[in-house]
Amino acid sequence: MKIIDKLAWLEIKDNRILVARSKGKEAFYIPGGKRETNETDAQALIREIDEELSVKLKENTLAYYGTFSAQAHGHKEGITVQMTCYTGQYEGELKSAAEIEEMAWLKYEEMDRTSHVDKIIFKDLRSKNLL
Template identity: 35%
Template sequence: MIRTAALAHIRDRRLLQTRSTGKDVFYMAGGKIDPGETPETALHREIREELGVGAIDVRELDVFEAEAYGHAPGTRLHMTCYLGDLTADPSPSGEIAELRYFTLSEYAAMPDVAPGSLMVFRRLHDLGLIDE
């Protein structure tokens, strides 16, 4: 089980996704929870590392469990996802090569998608927060 914390940051009814250097798939902004960290503490650390900004007005959306993309078959992802805003415009930093905002259909049309991210897209669409 891979435990992560992720940020659902929405702008213009699109959800922010990040692509790591050397990878093709876009994921939720965030990352693994280190030993001794709470999911929210990990979220704030990861957002600073990946986007170069702070996360504000953070509130838990839900916990999503899915197949962990890019890992051995059967490896599960346990992702605590938060809705929130950013203190400034994000820019890729650390291992992040690219940031992009997607609608549900834009993300789903990608050649490869992360199952956990797709679950979040669907939930946010069902809640009326992002466009199809």
Template identity: 40%
Template sequence: MSPARNILLVRKQGTRFFMQPGGKRERGETAEQTLEREIQEELSLKITVDAQNYIGRFQAPAANEPHHVIEAELFQLFIQSEHVSPAAEIEQIVWIDPLKIPADLPLAPFTKETVIPLACTLLS
């Protein structure tokens, strides 16, 4: 989340849907370590433990893998600048107001059904 209360979504190369940044946990990693590594890899941002707020564990249909379900541990991060650059497999970054989602923005199921409603609750 930015100081302007926008949330950051990414679109991976060769995909259609926007989602929150992140990825799979590597062997021996904690959820927090995975978060730090994925944010560094995908956005070239170094985050600290005190910037993380654990929200919970969720399941949803996978956006880019038909008939698969993802298990996600969701964190709220506070990022001081909206000047973020895509890295690794990220093709596009957008900052959106979760209360005013563009109708033509294709969202991953987890983002649409869980992340956006939670962001709206956190902002109210």
């Protein structure tokens, strides 16, 4: 079984979560990405969010939220994505950059617009009255 190891940033406002959609893709994803060689979770997440959404996460505010796994969206059966999620404050103005075509703030009821692992995260956030 192959595992795709990813990091994600959970940004929630007014019971909605920030998601992004890459160019040419249908599904929205909770923003984040993969580590580069020798990067810590914080370094990778800060870099990815800066590249995708043009804001700087404040490293000293990053807090581990949880790790979730599911079938990788758009991959053949048996390929799993493992998403390690963090919350944290940012500075700057959110705007799409790099491969990101669109950002959105989704309600719990809109989770069908996201990937498999994101649906699990949406349900967990809902169970804690965050969405």
